[in-house]
Amino acid sequence: xxEKEDIAVNSFYFVGxxxxxxxxxxxxxxxSLITMICAMFIFGVAFAIGENATSVVEQVSASQGIQVxxxxxxxxxxxxxxxxxxxNIGTDKxxxxxxxxxxxxxxxxxxxxxxxxxxxxxxxxxxxxxxxxYIVSLTDLSxxxxxxxxxxxxxxxxxIRSSNETIDTLIKxxxxxxxxxxxxxxxxxxxxxxxxxxxxxxxxxxxxREISIMKYVGATDGFIRGPFVVEGIIIGLIAALLxxxxxxxxxxxxxxxxxxxxxxxxxxxxxxSFGELSQVIAIVFLVxxxxxxxxxxxxxxxxxxxx
Amino acid sequence: xxxxxxxSKIYDTGTEAVHNAxxxxxxxxxxxxxxxxxxxxxxxxxxxxxxxxxxxxxxIINGKxxxxxxxxxxxxxxxxxxxVFQDFRLLPDKTVYDNVAFAMHIVRATQKHIRRQVPMVLxxxxxxxxxxxxxxxxxxxxxxxxxxxxxxxxNPSMIxxxxxxxxxxxxxxxxxxxxxE
Ligand SMILES: Nc1ncnc2c1ncn2[C@@H]1O[C@H](COP(=O)(O)OP(=O)(O)OP(=O)(O)O)[C@@H](O)[C@H]1O
Ligand SMILES: [Mg+2]
Numbered sequence: 467x468x469e470k471e472d473i474a475v476n477s478f479y480f481v482g483x484x485x486x487x488x489x490x491x492x493x494x495x496x497x498s499l500i501t502m503i504c505a506m507f508i509f510g511v512a513f514a515i516g517e518n519a520t521s522v523v524e525q526v527s528a529s530q531g532i533q534v535x536x537x538x539x540x541x542x543x544x545x546x547x548x549x550x551x552x553x554n555i556g557t558d559k560x561x562x563x564x565x566x567x568x569x570x571x572x573x574x575x576x577x578x579x580x581x582x583x584x585x586x587x588x589x590x591x592x593x594x595x596x597x598x599x600y601i602v603s604l605t606d607l608s609x610x611x612x613x614x615x616x617x618x619x620x621x622x623x624x625x626i627r628s629s630n631e632t633i634d635t636l637i638k639x640x641x642x643x644x645x646x647x648x649x650x651x652x653x654x655x656x657x658x659x660x661x662x663x664x665x666x667x668x669x670x671x672x673x674x675r676e677i678s679i680m681k682y683v684g685a686t687d688g689f690i691r692g693p694f695v696v697e698g699i700i701i702g703l704i705a706a707l708l709x710x711x712x713x714x715x716x717x718x719x720x721x722x723x724x725x726x727x728x729x730x731x732x733x734x735x736x737x738x739s740f741g742e743l744s745q746v747i748a749i750v751f752l753v754x755x756x757x758x759x760x761x762x763x764x765x766x767x768x769x770x771x772x773x
Numbered sequence: 774x775x776x777x778x779x780x781s782k783i784y785d786t787g788t789e790a791v792h793n794a795x796x797x798x799x800x801x802x803x804x805x806x807x808x809x810x811x812x813x814x815x816x817x818x819x820x821x822x823x824x825x826x827x828x829x830x831x832x833i834i835n836g837k838x839x840x841x842x843x844x845x846x847x848x849x850x851x852x853x854x855x856x857v858f859q860d861f862r863l864l865p866d867k868t869v870y871d872n873v874a875f876a877m878h879i880v881r882a883t884q885k886h887i888r889r890q891v892p893m894v895l896x897x898x899x900x901x902x903x904x905x906x907x908x909x910x911x912x913x914x915x916x917x918x919x920x921x922x923x924x925x926x927x928n929p930s931m932i933x934x935x936x937x938x939x940x941x942x943x944x945x946x947x948x949x950x951x952x953x954e
Contacts, residue, residue, distance in 0.1 A: 679862045682822065682851065683852075683879060683923070684852035689848075689878075
């Protein structure tokens with residue numbers, strides 16, 4: 467009989483023993499549980515901030531688009547041609563091409579000069595000096611440079627106004643936040659594994675006599691480790707479920723407050739719902755919880771199995 | 774079945790607990806090993822179980838030289854014999870029943886088999902009425918009988934029992950002995 471078979475056949479016994487251990491060692495179970503919840507919660511908060519930052523940047527910049535001004539002498543035919551040329555760059559990059567007529571351009575100017583729109587009185591109709599333009603929205607902002615270059619080489623294009631510095635800054639911030647989330651994530655994993663394996667080490671240490679007895683009677687390492695691993699998994703699972711619950715409640719509460727703010731409402735920017743985040747969070751937490759449980763218990767047992 | 778060839782054991786402290794032991798115990802043989810306290814009886818058993826490594830010589834169990842036994846195989850060597858340790862080595866937070874059942878879990882016995890076998894062995898050693906008690910609630914003799922029940926429960930082909938040397942031996946005390954069926 468191999469050790470693997472041992473583990474497979476005994477899984478029922480392991481689960482029973484694992485649960486018994488969790489309840490028997492209430493104090494260390496609780497320490498591990500709280501550590502894991504803290505680590506996961508901090509990660510969850512960082513992840514939520516990161517995802518929202520990215521989403522806001524995407525929404526802001528998507529609403530901007532690249533404005534392509536045509537030369538004033540462009541004919542209707544050439545105007546139509548440019549639109550299809552832009553689309554030809556690829557629908558994977560171009561999301562929307564919006565036509566802005568001379569009249570619309572004038573109206574836009576007028577609205578932005580609200581109190582002094584009489585300035586433009588002389589530019590109506592035939593005297594309209596504003597050029598026609600297209601507002602090109604991209605599927606992803608990273609295509610900006612490439613698309614701008616392609617459009618710049620097209621006929622009858624006068625000038626291109628695009629991704630202003632604000633957007634660049636926003637993108638940089640979003641990237642920074644993402645990086646920070648990853649760093650936090652790694653630090654938390656290291657922290658959680660360290661604390662939990664130390665906690666388990668204490669449990670194992672206090673039960674070292676028991677472990678050595680098991681070995682003297684002929685138990686394999688896998689057999690002895692089994693209940694401890696199950697113990698780790700149980701704690702990891704409980705921690706994951708509790709954290710998701712807490713995070714969900716806290717998130718919905720905070721988001722509902724923020725979403726009411728004037729700035730976001732006026733800019734028509736929405737924040738992500740917890741549902742949109744919860745899938746990734748749930749997967750990460752479950753993998754993390756179970757993984758830390760297994761790794762933590764394996765690391766801490768090594769020394770005591772040498773009998 | 775158990776063969777020692779020029780086996781010596783010198784502990785790190787310098788104590789030579791076993792000196793040049795050579796003997797053979799055949800299958801079915803019932804052997805006693807008698808000696809003063811500190812003469813190396815427990816050490817000999819530890820060598821058989823690979824709890825300690827021999828400093829010199831060869832130990833052959835069931836035809837296999839265990840000197841070169843891989844670490845992974847040690848649990849299976851230990852399962853092949855039932856051992857009553859001098860210090861009993863009972864699991865303190867398991868009941869008498871669970872202490873005996875544990876040895877069966879290790880060899881992946883079925884629940885059904887465990888539920889039948891454990892009470893039988895416990896009645897054999899006269900502890901049926903103490904099945905739910907914990908080791909620290911038992912007398913030394915009772916603890917030893919739990920250890921014996923655990924040694925017997927998987928029907929091993931050999932039983933090894935380790936007892937300390939006593940100044941005044943009662944008649945039923947066997948000292949160190951090995952039973953081989
Ligand atoms: N782990 C150890 N490290 C160093 N010396 C040891 C160790 N275990 C036993 N010894 C020494 O080896 C010698 C033999 O000890 P052992 O336990 O084998 O005696 P024994 O014959 O079983 O005695 P008793 O009848 O009292 O149980 C003793 O002198 C003891 O001090
Ligand atoms: Mg002894």
